[in-house]
Amino acid sequence: MPKAKVYITLKPALLDAQGRVLQSALQQLGFESVQGVRVGKYLEVELAPNGDPHEQVEAMCQKLLANPVIEQYRYEIEP
């Protein structure tokens, strides 16, 4: 059964508030070498083995999974 791994992140130009909070929390815990944190989503989508998984996952990202205005995404398909 093909499985898609989808990585969704904010576009680099946008401020990642959640990442800033994590960065600051890590630094306060003593991880002073942390220079930056960006937070994203990671999805695993299991697909039935019919149709073109690339085409399906691209459509899912465009229609529901990501917000293409502020987010970028990439995915890998495992057979």
Add this chain to the structure above:
Amino acid sequence: MPKAKVYITLKPALLDAQGRVLQSALQQLGFESVQGVRVGKYLEVELAPNGDPHEQVEAMCQKLLANPVIEQYRYEIEP
């Protein structure tokens, strides 16, 4: 500057309610081949080039980034 990519997911035995909602939404949009969705977090952590990045990221995951009771994590370090 080393960059760590951290993937955090719920342990497989646990019900992923957010994933179920996404699965159902995708199916309603016509993506009937979707068999399952699991939702996780994806973090990119930039580190200063001192110390052992593996050791640092492992400690960050244990102390703050993941909840080891219900979540599992893995990471890759890019030099």
